[in-house]
Amino acid sequence: MFRMLLWKEWKENLWKLWFCSAASVVFTVILFRIRIIPDFANCVLISFIQMFVVPVIYSLDIFSGEMSNRTIHLLFKIPVPRWMLFFSKYIVSAAGIILIFLITGLLMEFSSRARETQWLVLLMTNSLCGIAALVLFTWFCAFGCQSRSEAASLVAMFSVFIGWGIVFFWSSICEVTWAERFVPYSFTLMRITKIGPVWTFLSHIPAFAAVLTIACYRYVGIRRYI
Amino acid sequence: MRVCGIIHQQICQLKWHLLACLGLIMVLPVEEAIVMFREGEGFFSDSMTFMAILFGPLLAGLIACANVQGDLDERRYIFWRSKPANVKLLITLKYFIGLVASLLVIACPLIFHIITNIIWNKVLFFKYYVPLPILIAIMTYSLCFACNVVVRKTARAWLIGMLIGGFILVLPFILPLNYRDFVSDVMFLKFGFYMAIILIACTAAFVFALYAAKYDWQLKTNLKVLLWVVAGLAFVLLMLFSSQVTNIKVLDEKQIDPSWGRGLNIFDYAGSNIVYQGNSYISTDKNVISISKIKSKNINSDTDYKSTLQPLLKGYHLYLYPQGRLLYKDAGNRLFLFNISAYYRTEVRGPARKRFYEKIYLRSYKHTGDSWMTVCELDISDCLTGNINTTRSAMRLIDNRLTACVNNSVVVADITNPEDLKIINKKLDVLKTYGTFNYKYRHKEFSISLLPIEDIEPEERIKLSIDLNYRYHYGSNDIYESSIVDVHDGRFSFFLTDEKDVARFDVTRWDKERIYCKFGASRPFTILESITGTPHSFSPNFVKDGKLYCYEDYTLLVFDIRSKVGIRKLGHFVRTNYEITGMAVLEDGNILLSIYWYPDFFTRPDFFTRPEKQKNYLYLLKNPE
Numbered sequence: 001m002f003r004m005l006l007w008k009e010w011k012e013n014l015w016k017l018w019f020c021s022a023a024s025v026v027f028t029v030i031l032f033r034i035r036i037i038p039d040f041a042n043c044v045l046i047s048f049i050q051m052f053v054v055p056v057i058y059s060l061d062i063f064s065g066e067m068s069n070r071t072i073h074l075l076f077k078i079p080v081p082r083w084m085l086f087f088s089k090y091i092v093s094a095a096g097i098i099l100i101f102l103i104t105g106l107l108m109e110f111s112s113r114a115r116e117t118q119w120l121v122l123l124m125t126n127s128l129c130g131i132a133a134l135v136l137f138t139w140f141c142a143f144g145c146q147s148r149s150e151a152a153s154l155v156a157m158f159s160v161f162i163g164w165g166i167v168f169f170w171s172s173i174c175e176v177t178w179a180e181r182f183v184p185y186s187f188t189l190m191r192i193t194k195i196g197p198v199w200t201f202l203s204h205i206p207a208f209a210a211v212l213t214i215a216c217y218r219y220v221g222i223r224r225y226i
Numbered sequence: 227m228r229v230c231g232i233i234h235q236q237i238c239q240l241k242w243h244l245l246a247c248l249g250l251i252m253v254l255p256v257e258e259a260i261v262m263f264r265e266g267e268g269f270f271s272d273s274m275t276f277m278a279i280l281f282g283p284l285l286a287g288l289i290a291c292a293n294v295q296g297d298l299d300e301r302r303y304i305f306w307r308s309k310p311a312n313v314k315l316l317i318t319l320k321y322f323i324g325l326v327a328s329l330l331v332i333a334c335p336l337i338f339h340i341i342t343n344i345i346w347n348k349v350l351f352f353k354y355y356v357p358l359p360i361l362i363a364i365m366t367y368s369l370c371f372a373c374n375v376v377v378r379k380t381a382r383a384w385l386i387g388m389l390i391g392g393f394i395l396v397l398p399f400i401l402p403l404n405y406r407d408f409v410s411d412v413m414f415l416k417f418g419f420y421m422a423i424i425l426i427a428c429t430a431a432f433v434f435a436l437y438a439a440k441y442d443w444q445l446k447t448n449l450k451v452l453l454w455v456v457a458g459l460a461f462v463l464l465m466l467f468s469s470q471v472t473n474i475k476v477l478d479e480k481q482i483d484p485s486w487g488r489g490l491n492i493f494d495y496a497g498s499n500i501v502y503q504g505n506s507y508i509s510t511d512k513n514v515i516s517i518s519k520i521k522s523k524n525i526n527s528d529t530d531y532k533s534t535l536q537p538l539l540k541g542y543h544l545y546l547y548p549q550g551r552l553l554y555k556d557a558g559n560r561l562f563l564f565n566i567s568a569y570y571r572t573e574v575r576g577p578a579r580k581r582f583y584e585k586i587y588l589r590s591y592k593h594t595g596d597s598w599m600t601v602c603e604l605d606i607s608d609c610l611t612g613n614i615n616t617t618r619s620a621m622r623l624i625d626n627r628l629t630a631c632v633n634n635s636v637v638v639a640d641i642t643n644p645e646d647l648k649i650i651n652k653k654l655d656v657l658k659t660y661g662t663f664n665y666k667y668r669h670k671e672f673s674i675s676l677l678p679i680e681d682i683e684p685e686e687r688i689k690l691s692i693d694l695n696y697r698y699h700y701g702s703n704d705i706y707e708s709s710i711v712d713v714h715d716g717r718f719s720f721f722l723t724d725e726k727d728v729a730r731f732d733v734t735r736w737d738k739e740r741i742y743c744k745f746g747a748s749r750p751f752t753i754l755e756s757i758t759g760t761p762h763s764f765s766p767n768f769v770k771d772g773k774l775y776c777y778e779d780y781t782l783l784v785f786d787i788r789s790k791v792g793i794r795k796l797g798h799f800v801r802t803n804y805e806i807t808g809m810a811v812l813e814d815g816n817i818l819l820s821i822y823w824y825p826d827f828f829t830r831p832d833f834f835t836r837p838e839k840q841k842n843y844l845y846l847l848k849n850p851e
Contacts, residue, residue, distance in 0.1 A: 162250065
C-alpha cells in the first residue's frame with residue numbers, strides 16, 4: 001500500500017519536478033554559456049534561487065491541495081496509518097528536491113568542465129544549498145502541514161524563511177555560534193564561516209529528526225476536516 | 227457598470243494581501259534598523275532596504291496572481307460572465323489597482339529608508355539601485371497577471387510569470403546587442419533598449435490579459451505539450467546564436483616548470499618586449515606563447531638575484547626598488563636596468579628590531595652576455611633627509627629622464643647614456659603631502675600637490691603627481707611601470723578602487739602648485755562580483771589604452787573607462803584555485819597572465835615552503851573589447 005501511496009504522490013507532483021528541472025536547466029545552460037559573471041558566482045546565484053524557490057513549489061499544495069480539493073476525506077479513509085500518508089508525501093517531495101539539485105549540480109559541473117574552479121566545487125556548493133532547501137522544506141512541513149489553502153502554505157513557507165533569517169541575523173550579530181549551527185542557511189555558508197562541516201551536520205541531525213516527528217505528529221492529528 | 231464600486235471592491239479584496247506583503251517586505255529593513263539602534267548608530271535602515279526592494283518583483287507577482295484569482299476562479303468567473311459587465315474595463319481596473327498596490331508595497335521600505343536616514347543624517351543610497359527593481363516589479367506583475375488569466379491557478383501562474391520574467395531579463399545578454407555589464411548597461415538604465423524590452427513586455431502582457439479574459443482563453447491540457455515544444459525550440463535556437471559575453475577568452479596556456487627561473491612569476495616591460503622572471507623574453511606571435519632566454523645564466527633564487535645584481539656592503543641589509551622586479555631600458559642591442567638600492571643596519575631597541583637606512587644609491591646595470599654588471603652608481607643618500615627608520619621609493623622612466631623618489635625627496639637623472647647617469651635636478655623634502663591615502667572625496671572639489679619638477683613634460687608631471695599621491699606606499703608599488711591616470715582628448719582622469727566600487731575622478735584644472743580634481747562617476751561592484759573577489763585599494767590596478775585593469779588573488783577585471791555609459795565592465799577572468807602573480811598588457815591589447823595553481827580552493831599552500839605542490843602557468847588572454 002505504501003508503494004501505491006508513493007506512486008500517487010509521485011504522479012501528482014510530477015509537474016513540479018518537470019517545472020523546476022526545466023527552469024533550472026534552462027537558466028543553468030544560459031548563464032554558463034553567456035558567462036556574464038564567473039562560473040562560481042553563477043553557481044551561487046542559481047543555487048540560492050533554487051534554495052528558496054524549489055521548497056516553495058513543493059510546499060504549495062503538497063498538504064493543502066488535498067484539503068482544497070476535498071480529497072483528504074478519501075485519503076484518510078484508506079486503511080493505512082496516517083504517518084504513512086505523511087511520509088509518502090514527504091519522501092516524494094524530498095526525492096524531488098534532491099533530484100532537482102542533483103540534476104542542476106551535475107549540469108553545472110558538465111557546463112563548466114572545471115574551467116574556472118576545481119572539479120566538484122560547483123556540485124558541492126549546489127548540494128549544500130540542496131540540503132538547506134530540504135531542511136527548510138522539513139520545517140515547512142512542521143508549520144504548514146495543516147494549511148488549508150495554497151496561500152496559507154505560502155505564508156507558512158515565507159514565515160520559515162524569514163524566521164530562520166532573523167535567527168541567523170541575530171545569532172551572527174550577537175555572536176551566538178551554537179544558534180548559527182541550527183539555521184538551515186548555515187549549510188550554504190559552511191565553507192566560509194568557522195563552523196566546521198561535521199559540527200554543522202551533527203547539529204542538524206537531532207533538530208531534523210525532531211522537526212520531522214513534530215510534522216508527522218501534527219499531520220496525524222488533523223481532525224477537523226474528517 | 228459603476229467604476230467606483232468596482233474600485234472599492236478591488237481595494238477591499240486586495241487589502242489582506244497588501245498587508246501580508248507589506249509585513250514580509252518590511253521585516254528586513256525594520257530588523258536592520260533595530261540592530262543599528264542596538265549598536266548605538268541610530269534607528270535607520272541601509273543595505274537591507276535594497277534587499278527588501280529585491281523581493282519587490284516576487285511580491286508584485288503574488289499580488290497580481292491573488293488579484294486575478296480573486297475574480298477569475300471558477301465560481302466568481304461564472305458570476306462575472308453572467309453580468310452585463312464590460313470585461314475589458316474590469317480587467318483594466320483590476321490591473322491598475324493591483325499595480326498601484328504593488329508599487330505601494332515596494333515604496334514602503336524605500337520611504338522608511340529615506341525618512342530614517344534623513345532623521346539620522348545618513349547618506350541615501352537609493353538613487354543608484356531603485357529604478358531597475360521597480361521596473362522589474364512592474365514587469366513581473368504584468369506577466370503574472372496575464373499568466374493567471376490564462377492558467378487560472380495562482381501558484382502555477384506565479385511560477386510561469388516569474389520564469390518568463392527571468393528569461394526576459396537575460397534575453398538582452400543572449401541577443402547580439404553588445405550587452406556586457408549588468409551594472410553599467412542594465413542597472414543604471416543607460417541603455418534604453420533594456421527599459422524598452424521591459425515596457426514592451428508589460429504592455430504585451432496587459433493587452434494579452436485583456437483579450438484572454440474577453441474571449442475566455444484558458445490553457446488546456448492538449449495545448450501544454452505544444453507550448454513546451456515551442457519553448458524548447460526557442461531555447462535551442464537562442465542557445466545556438468548565443469556566445470560568451472564577459473568572460474575573457476583564453477588564446478593560449480603554457481605550463482612552466484616550477485624549478486625554472488626565480489619562482490616569482492613576474493613580467494617587466496623592456497621597451498616593446500616583455501621580460502619574464504628577469505631572464506627571458508616572451509613572444510606571443512600567432513597567439514602562441516613562446517619563451518626565449520636573454521642570458522645563459524639562470525637566476526634561481528632571490529639570494530642569487532641580489533648577489534648578481536647588487537653588491538652587498540658588509541654589515542648592511544639591502545632593500546631594492548622595484549621590489550622583486552626590474553626596470554628595463556631597451557637601447558637597441560643593449561639592455562640596461564635601473565634600481566634604487568637602500569642599505570640599512572638593524573638594531574634591537576627595546577622590544578623591536580629597528581632599521582636604520584644609511585646609504586641610498588641609484589644604479590644602472592648593463593647586460594653583458596652571461597650576467598649583469600653595474601655600470602653607474604649615484605649616491606643619493608641625502609634624499610633620506612633625516613627619516614632613516616623607514617623608506618619608501620618610486621621610479622618612473624620617461625624618455626631619457628629617470629625620476630626617482632626616496633622618502634620625501636625626488637631626483638631626476640638623465641639616462642641618455644645609461645653608463646653615465648647625470649643628476650639634472652634634485653629636490654629634498656618636497657613629497658611630504660604625497661601618499662596620504664585620504665582619497666575618495668565624492669562631494670567636493672579637492673586638490674593634489676603638483677610635483678615640483680619642471681624637467682619632465684606637464685602631462686607626465688600630472689600623471690606622476692597623481693600616482694605618487696595615491697600609490698606612494700611604504701612598501702612595494704608599481705609606479706615605475708604603470709599608472710592609474712588616463713589621458714584622453716587632453717583630459718585627465720584617474721581611477722581608484724575599493725571593495726565597494728571603481729571610482730573615476732576628473733582633473734578640472736591645475737596651476738603651478740596644485741592639481742584640482744572632482745569626483746566623476748563610479749561603478750559599484752555587485753554582490754555576485756564580490757563572491758569571486760573584488761579589488762581593494764592596494765590592489766595593483768592600472769590604466770592602459772582606455773582600459774582599467776584590476777587583479778586580486780584569482781580574479782582579473784577589465785573595465786572600459788572611456789565608455790559613454792560610464793565605467794563599464796568589459797570582461798573578467800577567474801580561476802578560483804589559482805593565484806595571479808603578474809600581468810602585462812601587450813601592444814595589441816592581449817593580456818599575459820602569470821599564475822600559479824594550488825591544490826585546494828580554500829587552503830592555499832605556502833608559496834615558498836611547498837613549491838612542489840604548485841604549478842606555474844602562463845596565460846595569453848584575448849583583448850576584451
